[in-house]
Amino acid sequence: MSLSYFDAEAVRAALPWHTAVTALHNALRQGVDPEQDSPRIFSPAPGGEFLLMPTTGSRYSGLKALTVAPENPARGLQKIQGIYLLIDSETLSPLATMDGNELTAIRTPAVTLLAVSQMLAAAPGGEPTQPKLLIFGAGVQALNHFRAANVLLPQATDFAVLGQRPERVQALIRQLNTEGIQVRPAEPSEVSDADIILCTTSSRTPLFDGNSVAPGTIVAAIGQHGLDAREVDAALVRRSDVVVESRTAAWREAGDLIPARSVSEWQSIQPANLQDLVNGKLRRNATKPCLYNGVGMAWEDLVMATVVYEGGSGR
CATH class of the missing domain: 3.30.1780.10 (ornithine cyclodeaminase, domain 1)
Incomplete structure (x- = not known):
């Protein structure tokens, strides 16, 4: 054959x-x-x-x-x-x-940007006209999330990257610049000013203080899976509207979510999943950030x- x-x-x-x-x-x-x-x-x-x-x-x-x-x-x-x-x-x-x-390199950003675009559309005050995008990470997923965002978020005017290794950040910026995508290095303090934050890292511990994220900001944590790994802290999870790829997958593998609340608590909350999101069932609160968590699905x-x-x- x-x-x-x-x-x-x-x-x-x-x-x-x-x-x-x-x-x-x-x-x-x-x-x-x-x-x-x-x-x-x-x-x-x-x-x-x-x-x-x-x-x-x-x-x-x-x-x-x-x-x-x-x-x-x-x-x-x-x-x-x-x-x-x-x-x-x-x-x-x-x-x-x-x-x-x-x-995988294409699927993951496509899912993230699908979720982000739907969450933007559900913003109670309307979508930001010129959102600022901040991406944590400087690997292949960060690279492809920038590429996808450049096409799928044409209204975004500011792309910034934050990574642990300056040489990798600069390499990422150079690569994207050759493709006509302008990205600048960011400072940790810019978390509070970002409209969209994408976490695409292999970090095992939270990347930033969740209390510093402004109301209305969209955060997507998609770099890790497993109950012992997390990119965002419990403070952000507890103060956010939460969307998951799948509730069953999240209970199994979303370390970003389970330490913040028990599985039984999440089961009583029943956060929206991706299917709910595309069917217009998400109701966002203007006083809260909106957090999407994805673990990658077959x-x-x-x-x-x-x-x-x-x-x-x-x-």
Whole structure:
């Protein structure tokens, strides 16, 4: 059996930002329920772990198989590597494989910007006319979130980045400048002045004081998953309107949320999920920040892989 393979370039070509976000939006409006998605599976591997993300759909199903090797960056290799396998749901026959890293690199910002755009639209006082965007992190997710925001938030006039390693921040800025995207280094004090804050880091501890975030500010924490990892503190969580990718996934993996409130508390609150968000069910409070927390889900990968398979060009 010969399978088509979509390399990173083919995945990227098939998924411009508007296409990726529209596909996710349409999937949610047409009945994809994030609460029914399969949980990810972790398994030990030499020098790290395997991460498997299976999911099913009416026409296609899929499996993203990743390896996580914490020592790889010191070797000049990527920490996370993987491949995506697309499957026919009726026959369970494999249809195609594609670059799992590039699929994730596009899927994650697309989901974040879908959430942010919907949260902006739900602002009780109307969307800010020239929002200031601050991104924490200087890795591939920060890079791609800036790229996505440049296309999907055309009204934003100020892009700033804050990272722990100045050399990586400067490298990120240089790369984006070559692409015509103007980004400047930020100071920690700018948290209180930002309209949109995106957290795209591997930090295990909160990045800033949640009390410093202004009412009405949108914060998206998407860089980490696992109950022992967090990018935002309990102060921000408790004072915010909260939106999650999926409530079931959040209870399993959202370390940003669970230390702030117990699972039973969250279950009584029932925060809006992405499906609620695109269906206009979020009611924001003008006196509160609005926090989106995402851990990354398999249904999103399947939506992206479907677009690549049906519209892309593999080999």
